Amino acid sequence: MPKYDPPLKDIQFVLNEVLNVDQLSSLEGFEDFSGELAEQIIEEGGKICKDILFPLNQSGDEEGCTFDNGEVKTPKGFKEAYDTFAENGWGGLACDPEYGGMGMPVAVNTVMQEMICSANMSFGMYPGLSQGCYEALHQFGTDEQKQTYLPKLIEGVWSGTMCLTEPHCGTDLGLIKTKAENGKDGAYKITGTKIFISAGEHDLTENIVHLVLARLPDAPEGVKGISLFVVPKFMPEGNGVGERNNVACGSIEHKMGIHANSTCVMNFDDAYGELVGEPHKGLKAMFIMMNAARLGVAMQGLGIAEVAYQNAVVYAKDRLQMRSLTGVKAPDKPADPIIVHPDVRRMLLKSKSIIEGCRALAYWTGLSLDLAEKETDSKKARQADDLVALLTPIIKAYQTDMGFELANDCLQCYGGHGYIREWGMEQYVRDARIAQIYEGTNGIQALDLIGRKMAQGYGRLLRRFFHPVQEFINEHQANQDMQEFIFPLAKAFAKLQQSTAMVAQKGLKNPDEAGAASVDYLRQFALVALAFMWCKMVLVAKAKLESGEGDKDFYDAKIKTAQFYMARVLPESDARFKMVLAGADTLMVMDEAAF
Numbered sequence: 001m002p003k004y005d006p007p008l009k010d011i012q013f014v015l016n017e018v019l020n021v022d023q024l025s026s027l028e029g030f031e032d033f034s035g036e037l038a039e040q041i042i043e044e045g046g047k048i049c050k051d052i053l054f055p056l057n058q059s060g061d062e063e064g065c066t067f068d069n070g071e072v073k074t075p076k077g078f079k080e081a082y083d084t085f086a087e088n089g090w091g092g093l094a095c096d097p098e099y100g101g102m103g104m105p106v107a108v109n110t111v112m113q114e115m116i117c118s119a120n121m122s123f124g125m126y127p128g129l130s131q132g133c134y135e136a137l138h139q140f141g142t143d144e145q146k147q148t149y150l151p152k153l154i155e156g157v158w159s160g161t162m163c164l165t166e167p168h169c170g171t172d173l174g175l176i177k178t179k180a181e182n183g184k185d186g187a188y189k190i191t192g193t194k195i196f197i198s199a200g201e202h203d204l205t206e207n208i209v210h211l212v213l214a215r216l217p218d219a220p221e222g223v224k225g226i227s228l229f230v231v232p233k234f235m236p237e238g239n240g241v242g243e244r245n246n247v248a249c250g251s252i253e254h255k256m257g258i259h260a261n262s263t264c265v266m267n268f269d270d271a272y273g274e275l276v277g278e279p280h281k282g283l284k285a286m287f288i289m290m291n292a293a294r295l296g297v298a299m300q301g302l303g304i305a306e307v308a309y310q311n312a313v314v315y316a317k318d319r320l321q322m323r324s325l326t327g328v329k330a331p332d333k334p335a336d337p338i339i340v341h342p343d344v345r346r347m348l349l350k351s352k353s354i355i356e357g358c359r360a361l362a363y364w365t366g367l368s369l370d371l372a373e374k375e376t377d378s379k380k381a382r383q384a385d386d387l388v389a390l391l392t393p394i395i396k397a398y399q400t401d402m403g404f405e406l407a408n409d410c411l412q413c414y415g416g417h418g419y420i421r422e423w424g425m426e427q428y429v430r431d432a433r434i435a436q437i438y439e440g441t442n443g444i445q446a447l448d449l450i451g452r453k454m455a456q457g458y459g460r461l462l463r464r465f466f467h468p469v470q471e472f473i474n475e476h477q478a479n480q481d482m483q484e485f486i487f488p489l490a491k492a493f494a495k496l497q498q499s500t501a502m503v504a505q506k507g508l509k510n511p512d513e514a515g516a517a518s519v520d521y522l523r524q525f526a527l528v529a530l531a532f533m534w535c536k537m538v539l540v541a542k543a544k545l546e547s548g549e550g551d552k553d554f555y556d557a558k559i560k561t562a563q564f565y566m567a568r569v570l571p572e573s574d575a576r577f578k579m580v581l582a583g584a585d586t587l588m589v590m591d592e593a594a595f
Contacts, residue, residue, distance in 0.1 A: 002311045002424030004054045006046030006115050009554065012039055014360050015107065017540045018533075019367050024105050027374035038108050045090065045112045049119035052081050057120040060260030061427050065202070067252045072201040072262045078123065082204040086156025091127045095134060099150035106373075110366030113296055114359070117303025121431050122260035124303075126159055128296045129199045132289040133160025133211050137230065140277035140285045148236050149209055158207040162289050163194040163231075163266060170196075171444055173213060173283070174222035180214040180229055180273060190214055190231055190273040193250070193265065196438070200264030201233075201249035207241050208233040210266070211289065212273060213282055220280065228282035229273035246271040257430030291388075293439045294396040295365065301403025302358050304432040305410075308425065309351040312410035315417075316344050338413070346568070347409040353565035354406060356558075357530035358399050360537060365391045383464055390453050390461040391529070393445035398526035400435035401442060407432045446518035449525070450503060462500065469493055469532050476539070485538050488566040489531045495577045496528045502581065516584035524576035531570050534562040 015021040016035040024030045056077045063075040085091065094109035095101025116124035134153045137145055152158035169175035178192025190212055194200075201208065210231040219225030234241035250265040277285045320335040329336045338344045368391075371384035411418035411425040418425040436442050453461050473490050476482045499521055507514030541555040541562075 001422070002058070002307070003314065004050055004118055004307050004310060006042075006050060006118075007306060007310075008039075008043060008046055009551075010356060010359065011042060011111055011114075013540075013554075013558075014363050014537075015042075015111070017544075018360060018537055019107075019363055021105070021107055021367065024107065024367070024370055024374075027370070028376065029103060029374055030105060030370070033105060038105075038111075041093075041104065041108055042111050042115075046115055048085065048088065048090065049115040052084055053116065053123050054119040056081055056123065056260075058424055058427065060120065060122055061257075061431075062259075064259035065252055065262040067249070067262075070201070070248050070250075072203065072249060072252060072264070074202050074204060074262070075260050078260065079204055081123065082126065082156070085127065091130060091156040092154035095154045096138060096150070099138075099146065100154045105367070106369040107363060107366040110295070110299060110363055113299040114303045114306070114362070117300045118307040119303075120260075121300055121304060122258045124300070125258065125261045126199050126202065126204055127156065128293070129162060130156070130158075130160040130209075131296065132162055132292045133209055135292045136211055136228070136285050136289045137276065139288050140228070141230070145230060145274060145276065149230065149232075152207070153209065157205055158209055158232075159199060159202075159205040160209045161197055161200050161211065161266075162286075162293065163197050163200070163210050163212040164286065165194060165196045167193060167195050171440065173226060173286075176213055176215065176226065178212065178214040178268065180216050180227060180275075182217070183272070186274075188214075188216075188229060188273045188275060189270040190229055190268045191270055193267050195265050196253070197264045197266045198261055198438075200262060200266045201252075202262050206234070207236075210247065211276065212268065213286060214273075216279055223283050225280055226282040226286070227279050228276040228285045230276050231268065231271050231273040235272065256433055257427070258434055290439060291392055294392050294445075295362075295369075297435050297439045298362060298392075298395040298399040300435045301400035301432065302355065302362060304403040304428050304435075305351060305355050305358075305399075305406040308407040308410035308428045309348070309355055311423075311425065312351070312413040313339075313348060316348060316413050319414075344413055347413055349561065349564045350569060351406045351409055353534075353561050353569055354402050354530070356537070356561060357533050357565060358395070358402065360533035361391070361529055362395055362399065364533070365395060386457075386461045387464040389456070390449075390465055393440075393448045393453065394522060394526050394529065396439065397436075397442040397445035397522055400432070401523075403435055404429065404432040442522075443519060446522040447515065449522050450507070450514050450518040454500065454504060459504075465529070466497070469528075472532065472535065476535070481542060482535070482539065485535045485562060485566055488570055489528070489535050492528045492531055492570055492573045495573065496524055499524055499577055499580045506583070510584060512584040512588055516582075516587045517580045520576045520579040524573045524580065527570055527573040527576070531566065531573075534565050538562045 022035045025033045060075040066073045092101035093104050094106050097103040130153050137149055153160055166176050180188040180190050183189045212229045212231045213226050215225055216227055233247050235243050246269045248267050250267050253263040316339040317337050319338045321338050322335055324336050324340040329340045368384040368387045372381050375381040407428040411429055414425055417423050477486050503514055503517045538559055541558040544550050544555045
């Protein structure tokens with residue numbers, strides 16, 4: 001049976017010692033916040049993840065959701081767990097207190113997302129989709145819509161969805177056919193079919209609030225003709241729900257993973273809907289949902305990698321196989337534990353170094369979201385917002401790629417037992433796979449980075465990352481204790497700058513050049529970003545060791561993990577640099593008939 005313990009010490013190290021989350025207390029609305037309060041909240045959140053959500057992960061996967069005559073039933077125990085989760089306010093952790101939220105920083109909510117995904121990724125998607133719905137309505141809804149929907153979403157008695165994809169179009173939303181016709185009293189009639197709708201139908205809440213993309217009769221072609229509508233399953237009435245809207249689940253998908261989350265075909269037949277935001281401006285509101293969802297999906301990749309790693313470590317310390325290459329390590333046993341073998345250590349250290357680097361990068365993004373929203377200095381707020389926009393496609397793609405890759409490596413540590421269901425590892429591999437696909441495939445994330453974010457503001461977004469990295473290198477390159485970390489970062493960063501210039505130059509002449517380089521460029525960027533975060537973590541760890549503060553073994557392990565990352569993970573950025581330089585011809589020259 002698998003296990004999960006929230007990595008509280010690692011979480012607190014990043015939040016309090018590396019990022020100094022206490023700085024948020026200077027912002028309006030966070031005056032009562034502190035790193036100590038964050039620790040208390042995260043500790044309590046860890047308990048509900050470990051004790052309530054995690055025990056349902058395997059059983060939920062085995063049972064899955066069931067569909068009967070339009071109704072979806074979640075696995076045994078999910079309803080009770082959801083009620084406990086909602087009653088304790090976890091769905092409104094970072095939501096506006098005006099509507100019943102706790103008003104905590106996004107940085108804290110990001111931590112909670114990681115732990116939920118480690119404990120039970122399928123469960124986490126139900127409140128996760130509600131969060132995206134909340135974000136869009138909070139920013140673009142009318143006062144009446146906010147008063148109607150936000151308190152219920154925050155309380156958790158209603159849940160939310162994002163209804164974007166249709167059978168004939170996924171990423172290319174300009175092709176959607178769902179239509180919205182004018183109805184009575186400013187309402188609209190929504191007709192169409194949406195597919196792959198996570199949490200589109202279930203038995204956890206009394207109502208489900210669908211945010212639906214559709215076209216008005218006078219809509220222009222393409223994405224400039226998309227509008228956003230709020231379409232409830234049941235009509236709001238008083239403090240509860242009234243009659244059923246013309247929304248129905250046609251079926252649920254039978255999937256590779258996340259079996260305990262319902263993935264639905266949703267049919268809208270002259271369903272009541274209200275316009276959210278301006279006509280034909282739904283794409284802007286959609287990106288609010290999508291960006292919130294992409295950050296959530298990034299945490300799915302991190303969460304799965306963390307729980308897979310934890311179990312692989314336990315197994316590697318217990319499993320006896322052969323003797324160490326350098327001599328017997330456990331003379332009282334018939335064989336040595338497999339953690340003595342170099343290749344097992346390679347897989348575990350690879351997982352540990354990437355997980356901890358991704359955690360720091362993701363939490364930095366969460367902290368930047370808080371600064372972007374609450375900072376009163378408009379320049380600083382803009383800079384933070386730019387950094388979030390730049391990092392979002394990077395962490396979504398890289399962390400989900402690594403979630404799948406590291407789950408596979410951790411399964412490999414088990415040998416044949418990893419392939420057997422009862423050990424729980426194969427579920428992590430299956431569950432992790434979807435995160436590379438939904439909320440924009442990772443190839444789309446790479447195109448977003450290279451096609452939108454790189455060019456935006458003549459490289460303004462890139463400068464929000466490049467300048468702090470260069471300043472850090474300049475400040476610490478003469479520090480002898482840091483040279484084994486600073487020099488690899490500096491070399492990798494220089495090549496990232498070369499890649500950036502080359503892609504920008506060639507991409508202007510031939511867009512296929514940018515497209516051909518995009519995935520490798522994103523991976524190169526992510527590897528450099530993690531190297532930067534590791535340098536910052538090492539700086540803190542060395543200072544703690546020098547002062548004699550804290551747990552010596554903990555900080556020593558940070559430094560050794562960073563050494564592994566610099567020597568055995570970061571060198572991949574050299575290969576990605578060469579792939580970026582390879583150009584479009586290697587991909588585009590072959591005739592279609594030759595495939």
